[in-house]
Amino acid sequence: MLSPLGRLLVHQHDENGEDNSLDLGNLPPAEQPRNSTTPTPSPSLTYLHDGDLEDVLVDDAPHNNMTSEIVVQGQRTLKAKALCQRMAYNTSQSSTDHLKRVQQVPCFDAVGNFTDTSLIISSNSLLGTPCLRIGNPIAILVRSKRMIVMAIAQVNCLKFASRDNILELPIHLLTDPTAKVDTQILCLRRATIDDDPTQVHDWCWSLKMGSSCDDILGQYVHPINPSVSVHWAGNPTFLFEGAFLITLACSLFQELAPYD
DSSP states (O other): OOOOOOOTTTTOOTTSBOOOOOGGGGGGGGOOOOOOOOOOOOTSOOOSSOHHHHHHHHHHHHOOOOOOOEEEEEEEHHHHHHHHHHHHHTOOOOOOOOHHTTOOOSSOTTTOOOOOTOOOOOOOSTOOEEEEETEEEEEEEEEEEEEEEEEEEEEEEETTTEEEEESSSEGGTTTSTTOOEEEEEEEEEEEOOOTTTTTTEEEEEEEEEEEEEEEEEEEEEEEEEOEEEEOTTOOOOEEEOOOHHHHHHHHHHTTTTTTT
């Protein structure tokens, strides 16, 4: 403030020749300001009478060499031009955020697409981690007329967190409190020799659907992988063994807690 544009205003005379400068060092002791203190210059800074302290600090401060150019394949080109060339052949713009668009990251995760970007899933299988999908058969326990029985059902809808109608859900996420499944019970009937010539399975799906059960917690759902009969052309059906169904029903019942 005392030296604008590099010109020191202290000890300067006006046009009338009157000295309006303020020289605190020439004042009598009685006229010295009571709270005036003499600042001690920092030993690390060079004191310049005709210079500016801020200019000295700026000169001593390190400077970053910023440039708008980048080296691409050995040639220097502008960053904006390099970015334009990179995005010239990107026809799918899944995000309105330019930074995410350059990284090819969508603004919102695709519904039902549980990939490594949204969930950390590790599996040694070449086909990926085991998943429960729409249309898969499952086993659930239902209460009917004060009796608890096991039912074979088909997955109609999968829900996880705030997502509805997802296509698949990893098996290990079924224990999450937000995982829910909508199902429809499959009507079973006794299998015949026409259904299973090997006579190994004694139950099969009659290709008829029963009641619906919605919003079942994933922890109560047990995915199964039954055998499929293609004996009747155009009408494949599931085959089950009675001993397997009994064992599975007992296992599901023993896993229930008193509050379930």
